[in-house]
Amino acid sequence: MTDARNYDALPMDWVGDYSGKKALLTPNIEAIFDPHTGARYTYKQIDERANRVATYLVDKLGISKGDRVGLISRNRMECIDLFFACGKIGAILSPLSYRLQKPELRDLMQRETLKTLFIEDVFATLVDDSVLPEQRPTVIQFGDGDNAAAYDAILATEPRDVKVPVAMNDPFLYIHTGGTTAVPKVCIISHRQMMWNAFEALLMCAGSGHSRELVLFPLFHVGGWNVFFCLFMRNSLAIPLRQFDAGQILDMVDQKVINRLGVVEAMLQMLVAHPKFEKTDFSGIELITTAAAPCSNETLQPFWDRGISTNQAYGLTEAGPSNFAFLAREPGLEHVKANSRKVGTPFFCCDYKIVSEEDHNTPLPPGKIGVLCLRSYHNFDGYLNDPERTAKILDQDGWIYSGDLAVCDEEGLVSIVGRADNMFITGGENVSPEEIENALRSHPAVAAAICAGIPDKKWGEIPVAMVVxxxxKYATEADLRTHCKELLASYKVPKTVAIADAIPLTPVGKLDRKALKAYFTNKQAA
Structure with missing residues (x-):
């Protein structure tokens, strides 16, 4: 029997029924605009769709509370239908990246034990007999062509009340993420995590009360759902884009379709490089927020030149999705520019400390660089079926060890200055060097391999590698990169593979990634 005083564990009617509650409170407010179809949806219409999809999941597919519903798709309305439908019935939505290669997808499907898989038809070739696990999920295709009618039939399902009580601690999403081992991690994201992060975003909200914002981050990332859900909960307009299109985005800026923009640095660079950029009217943009990795002043300058305020945000799947944001304390762009590299202050209900790698218990004073640790109601619930890896990042006192190096100034503003572990970020994607090393070592001609990320103006960091x-045996750099393309997502394929007589090792025989970075950095400078 559930302890009625433990409200996080107590199933309630409202938890999960997010579209239903919003439809009751604000039925006629427009919440989503789909620029690809031109359709606009009010909260009431969104809930009607979710009710029909939820009924279909239960009555036609036999989905019940705790079952996993897989999803491979770009940012489409069908994804949002499934998000709210799964919430209503207590199912777990498990979005998978369409950027992954078949071996990666198969591994995730096996571990997540999907009961059904919804896949956009343009990615249908990703899911063949070599990918689907032995316990096969029901596969349902949807899209704009012949498969549009199939999904229309789902939306024609006669709805009935299939909602079940859901607890805040119940899992809502399975989100896979890169890490410091070769096997991708699956983060368990609870309803509590998503709701508390939305509460936090409302407390930290600055600027316009009603924003019109693109959902650019893919919905196989928790960041995509974070942007969408926060917009949805605060009566703002969410505009999901199926893929990044600089020209289309600049047109929407020019036409004042949007008034805010959340991006990673590479996206801003692509906007500036587009021929339409110089003639685009940015007067309707109130704020540009960058995330995933610190953004350079060089990239931000063209937007400052147009009088646009910017800020940095920070978070990670395990502790957020959002944990820090810089909120301007003084008027004017000079203040923004002076603090452009800072992620600012923690969210209202988020504890943080900066500690040394040797002592995780004693906070370091301002000015000292250390590892950032986080604790809040929006911590994740661990890695799926992986208590050992969970214990390495989440301690008994609820602290998440981020692996990010940070420093706090005398005013309480925090900056991210690097990473304590091996993982690096390229174009907003977490990449594990061990995964790339395993791919290289699987080539019959490779005896040893080492990989690291090095700075890149466009992508933040890019993967490079060295092999023996x-x-x-014989292999060229082109052979090795082609081999990696068959096993890894494109952003994980090393941009350069050096063939050497020996790979750099530390005095104790471990891979020396710092030496590898220095090798390629010096090579670039030469």
Missing amino acids: LTPG
């Missing part, structure tokens, strides 16, 4: 060939 097996005596008597």
Whole structure:
């Protein structure tokens, strides 16, 4: 029997029924605009769709509370239908990246034990007999062509009340993420995490009360759902884009379709490089927020030149999705520019401390660089079926060890200055060097491999690698990159692979990634 005083564990009618509650409170407010179809949806219409999809999941597919519903798709309305439908019935939505290769997808599907898989038809070739696990999920395609009618039939389902009580501690999403081992991690994201992060975003909200914002981050990332859900909960307009299109975005800026923009640095660079940029009217943009990795002043300058305020935000799947944001304390762009590299202050209900790698218990004073640790009601619930890796990042006192190096100034503003672990970020994607090393070592000619990320103006960091060939075997750099393309997502494929007589090792025989970074950095400078 559930302890009625433990409200996080107590199933309630409202938890999960997010579209239903919003439809009751603000039925006629427009919440979503789909620029690809031109359709606009009020909260009431969104809930009607979610009720029909939820009924279909229960009555036609036999989905019940705790079952996993897989999803491979770009940012489409069908994704949002499934998000709210799964919430109503207590199912777990498990979005998978369409950027992954078949071996990566198969591994995730096996671990997540999907009961059904919804897949956009343009990615249908990703899911063949070599990918689907032995316990096969029901596969349902949707899209704009012949498969549009199939999804229309789902939306024609006669709705009935299939809602079940859901607790805040119940899992809502399975989100896979990169890490410091070769096997991708699956983060368990509870309803509590998503709701508390939305509460936090409302407390931290600055600027316009009613924003019109693109959902650019893919919905296989928790960041995509974070942007969408926060907009949805505060009566703002969410505009999901199926893929990043600089020209289309600049047109929407020019036509004042949007008044805010949340991006990673590479997106801003692509906007500036587009021929339409110089003639685009940015007067309707109130704020540009960058995330995933610190954004350079060089990239921000063209937007400052147009009088646009910017800020940095920070978070991670395990502790957020959002944990820090810089909120301007003084008027004017000079203040913004002076603090442009800072992620600012923690969210209202988020504890943080900066500690040394040797002592995680004693906070460091301002000015000292250390590892950032976080604690809040929006911590994740661990890695799926992986208590050992969970224990390495989440301690008994609820602290998440981020692996990010940070420093706090005398005014209480925090900056992210690097990473304590091996993982690096390229174009907003977490990349594990071990995964790339395993791919390289699987080539028959490779005896040893090492990988790291090095700075790149466009992508933040890019993967580079070095290999030693097996005596008597032969392979070119092109051969090795082609081999990696067959096993890894494109952003994980090393941009350069050096073939050497030996790979750099530390005095104790471990891979020396710092030496590898220095090798390629010096090579670039030469």
